[in-house]
Amino acid sequence: MRLTSLFLLFMVSMTTLAQRTENETITVKGEILEEGTNYPLEYATVSFFNPQNELVTGGISDGDGNYSIEVPKGLYRIQFDFISYQTKNLTQQRLTKNITLPAVSLALDAASLDEVVVRAETTEVQIRLDKKIYNIGKDLTTAGATVSDALNNVPSVTVDVEGAISLRGNENVRILINGKPSAIAGFGSTDALRQLPADAIERVEVITSPSARYDAEGTAGILNIILRKEKTLGLNGSVQTTIGAPLNSNISANVNLRTDKFNLFNTTGFRYSNAPGNAFFDNTYKDRIVTDPITGEQTVIAPTVRRIIEDREYDRERQGFNTNLGLEYFLTENSSITGSVFFRLGDDEDVTVNDSKELDNLDFLTFNRIRTETETEEDTSYQFSLNYANNFNDEGHKLTADLQYENDNETQRSYIDERNIFPNNEIFPAEDITTKEEQNEYLAQIDYVRPIGENAQFEAGYRGNFEKSIVDYELLEENGVSGNFMRNDSLSNKFTYQENVNALYSQYGNKFGKFSFLLGLRLENTQLKGNVEADDLVITETDDVALNFDKNYLGLFPTINLTFELKENENITLGYNRRINRPRGFFINPFPSRSSETNIFQGNPNLDPAYSNAFDIGYLKRWSSNLTLTGSIYYQHETDSFERVQEDTGNVTPNGVPIIRTIPFNLSTNDRYGVEAGILYNPAKWLRLNGSFNYFNFKSEGSFNGVDYGTENSSWFARGSAKVTLPSKIDWQTTAFYRGPSNTAQSESEGILSVNLAFSKDIMNDNGTLGLNVSDLLNSRKRRTFTETNTFTSDSEFQWRQRQINLSFTYRFNQKKQRQRNPQNSNDDDGDFEG
Template identity: 70%
Template sequence: MKQIFIALLFVATTQIFAQGQQSQTITVKGAVIEEGVNTPLEYATISFLDTNNNIVTGGITDVNGKYSIEVPAGTYNVQFDFISFKSKTLSNQNLTRDTTLPDVMLALDAGALDEVVVRAETTEVQVRLDKKIYNIGKDLTTSGATVSDALNNVPSVTVDVDGAIALRGNQNVRILINGKPSAIAGFGSTDALRQLPAESIDRVEVITSPSARYDAEGTAGILNIILKKEKTLGLNGSIVVNAGVPITSGVTGNINLRTDKFNIFNTTGIRYNDSPGNAFFENTFFARDDEGNIIPNQVGLISRESRDYQRLNRGFNTNLGIEYYLSENSSITASGFLRLGDDEDTTVNLTNDFDGNNNRIESRNRTEVETEEDTNYQLSVNYTNNFDDSGHVLSADFQFDVSDEIQNNLITENNTFPTQDVLPSEIVRTLEDQTEYLLQADYVRPIGENAQFEAGFRINLEETITDFELQEQFIVNGSFVRNDSLSNVFTYNEDVYAAYTQYGNKFGDFSFLLGLRAENTRLQGNVKAENLDNTTDEALVINFDNNFFGLFPTVNLIYEIAERENITLGYNRRINRPRGFFINPFPSRSSEANVFQGNPNLNPAFSNAFDLGYLKRWDKLTLTSSIYFQRETDSFERIQEDTGEVTSNGIPIIRTIPINLSSNERYGFEAGVLYNPLKWLRLNGSFNYFNFKSEGSFNGIDYGTTNDSWFARGSAKVTLPAKIDWQTNAFYRGPSNNAQTETEGLLSVNLAFSKDIMDDNGTIGLNVSDLFNSRKRMSLTETETFRSESEFQWRERQIQVSFTYRFNQKKQRQRPQRDTGDDEGDFEGS
């Protein structure tokens, strides 16, 4: 909507210069306010019409409902408009000198409310020079769901069955909260996003061509989650209660109190879930001759492992903040976030081993009970000073994040065939402490009418300390003895110092934004272990201190073909820094024969990416599309290999380890459609195809591969009689492969119903997630020494009912969102 107003203003201004009717220019000021509640109306339009009712010029109001517009001296009818409000006109205004018009009060237009409801309930997309903004609207399938679930409904984004988030099929995506790294997003992990309610999201920004103001981390791009913060004066809020099967329940409350001097906001949620899952693995090891050489196509051993997961998750989170207005143009915001988790997960592994003739050799049962206590808190302070109404802004942020996690794992095992024997147990204890400091400042200076200059810096200091201790029994019911060869304390520091500058301008229908970001990354690792000096495993000697300096240019262009049609072109260079668990070389213990081990020799990966986009809007249809290309050097790849070691039962141990490949090239095409053909029918869909090629080798094995894949999603929302809404979401991800593994296609369907009650202040809903229980990842891995088939289902089908109650919130009054410092600013070429 804002772009349309600006385009109208541009056309009207052009007409003024062409006509040349007035030589004297004056300034007209005033304010537009909502009648009855005295709330400023942001983005209300003011039109100056001549005696023939032709628009001469116009403008829009700012966040405080004020306007200041230059007008050729003359007599005008001044018209005031805002969506869903009745228009008002001040007739025959003789404007010959600088004038302040009286405040204009606009009243709600009851006849326009139905149209606004449609706008509020459909996903909207806004295209900027460096991002696409998706206002989620009323997505029924996210009622009572989590932020992770909501992201899975955003075009270009996929969420894997185990929660891994990918952008255009690339999992190296940076997750930001309100434009900053945050404990809310779990310091790059996606686990925390499964605990936060989807109701807390205002909008999601998909930034596939990030400008220089953003951290260069994330070769796929950035997902910036903007949380809700109400702008309406007075006390208002909502509460959401949900329950379902398998056992899931939660309560989330949002409350906001805003006055002329301050704004207090809070979101608090409690969740209790018992989520079952399952997995199956079949590892086939090829036979060897007397000299140890592999005999092709001859089976030596088959190990089949089935897993059942029971995850009991109990969580509490709260986000409390206050924004205090120091003056009309400046404010300071302080907020605190707290998340507490108390989880208990039980994993039961049933393993059966067979010889080459499929005769059972041995069976055993391995049970792992894991208790986990999490504490995450974040304190942040923001200062914003708007020097004037032109967008001249200085903002500064300080943020402190802490995450403490305590895991205790009791692993018991017993043989069930050919004899029944209880085996020695083991206890794994992991303490993980993460601390992060963030300091940044951003300065935006408009130059003239269309140009804008920006500059800023960011300092990010992060430390992760992982204390891992393994205690083992040597005899059944014996005492537990610390394993000094594997027990260790791993300290990992990632410090990033960055500065950027960028400049944007607009010439007619053409806009550009050019930027350069400089970053210095320091990666430091240190390990302490009792037997570190005595071990012959070089992987344990991981003390390192490396610095990487990089320049990251960005180019973003946009050409307005017409008022509702544009083309964008973006280029950026980015970095992928290895996370701590990718570097920590101590293997996981969740499975004896299938382990994950970090690689301390990983270096950051760098990418260059291009993106060409096209947007076209019709009255009832919006089309977005783009083609993209990316080349990444030293890209990460997870590979599986036979370690040459065996378990106590003689089963070969398969290790998964991340490595740097020499290069990875990816290109693709995506398109999205939003279509509202009828008042009672709303449709949207998206399609993404990508191809990638990787080259590289590790330990003498070539892991190069070429692959293509695609995914598509569609959503249909129907308004039934009795004001019942019905929504169906379908998602399909096509098959894919890398150098070793082929992954089958995946289909998932969600279904939801909703009905408003209590004069539209309440909503009841029914939500079925994964209707056909088909959201399973099935894959096949083949190497020279073994073949591995697997099937994994993180969460089984869920059915939920929810109830939402809103107080002092009118559902119909959905207004255009103003961009604030929360998302680090925007440049639209105007």
């Protein structure tokens, strides 16, 4: 079954049919159900072929599995198709008058090598040899939300209060857009994902056991975000607007124009929001024991300041514009070339007010200081992509080639002023900091797929990724309170970082009866180069921090993915892969942050990559169309893993307060194992339930400066969603998420509960939808952490964003409410493996 060709022919035939006179046609009606359960199949395809086996016309079923199609009178073979279900045909059907055909039941295609599809109304899950695919469907809580919010609803994925994305509790996850690194993800961070509307997502691929085709980067695995690209002929699309409190406004549009020769698609959005947040720190400093190196005599030194309490208030104003414009041109029936450009503008302003109180041994207030940091950020990103795809035949023999260039420019300016308000009013010199960051990245990739026989497939390819970033940091300090600023040459600097990765891969897959396998090997060469330029370095090279470096790594990364079908609707999978974690972003910049005078973060350019070996055993059982269970057991062993160490620098502020530094090192060996399970249950047509649970344990071993940072910890997280269809076609959805407590070698974190609530109502003959959702209904999404070292303790709480209420409106033109499911053999540039 080749759904792409079928769909195109169907649309062409519909155009031709519309030109005929009405008295030449009749109406054919019927119903399409799932065999064994009589569950209606929505958007199943019905095709009418003449005696010459030419496609004449066709249509699709509605939400109740019913279809009604105008057909010219004649003799036909009627074909019924649905993804991952067996095709059924009615032959020698002479149609001369309006008729209602008997109900047709389609059975699951258990012999399909590449996927098993699990249907649910909020999300459609496809289980493949090397991934799980979650199609973001009618998830009401993502209306007016961002891509980052939508990811937090995907099983196995968590997004913490600061936006850090984790897969199975591991933050080292690789984020790809349409199968490739992208400017959409920003400078190795996820900030841009908080600005893009969730409506731009077609699906999210959770790849916990990546095949050799994918980058070896990301020890936890890969999240591949596929953006929407409509495949329906003609002009169609949707527009969504949102207004919320605290202020959250956006408007976005998805527009598509498709003809027989080209497909023009565009997604454009604008956001303006204000996200208030807050944080609290309570640091208590212990007596320090100093040992005389000659006599060995120990002296106890009491800290000048015993306790500091910091209250921080964040006011974040966000403005962003993004557009993705592409044109796919069909060179022949089987080949196409696609060009696209992505452009993003951001204009943000953050104001952080830090109210700091210093207390003595009796907890009496000695100083009260206000530190205000106003940070503006302007960023521009653009990306050009060119893709060529050639399907040599309908059996999966194909060649694809990609070229991509992206440029990112960010300018941050921070103005810091500080003053005492107790015991006297005193103004301190201000700081004016400008950080300019530019990143250029080139990507070249070619993939070749060759089926061998009926069930086997061979694949090979190359990918080159070449990245260079320059961070220019300038610190101006006020001369007294005169308003005159001078450059601090000891901290101002320029840091240049290059990362070049060349990779070759090959993989082979086959199926023997109920057993399928996919074996692959990837060879990657990584070059990491860093260089610091500064007039008067206050930071010098030590054994721990090397300011300039040039490193080269060559590694082999094998992958194994196996599947065994126990029964028609039950299978188990086994996966193994070796992965790498390369240091990126602020983890390698050696110059300390300045947002806090006493708590700083310093990157470490001497970090080496970490390597992991991971195993995964998965299970799927489908009892009926309304009950499905998935589960897996996983284990990962990582060497040279990164550990963030907090330590007393030995330095103090002008007021005598010890400065605490957080810095990452290759400290530990990390063993992580866990189990996860998910269930989809639709007990009634008006009620749909799904839930997932993930438990993991990790143990790390390592020491630094005589301090043992080894630790063992277990944690878990769970999410559940219930969707109810109320009278008057109002949908109500509640989603709850809980992450259990966890700890590291130095810190303990409490559990976090978050509840989202949403309502939706279709209007305007189902062409429009009104939505109301509340994110973090209980205003409880806060990170609470307690840290203890030999010299201090720290009790902290952080809330990135308060409770959010959104009202949204979506209007669709020439488009069904729920999209046509993607054909199996589409040319989407998603780095997919189909064999």
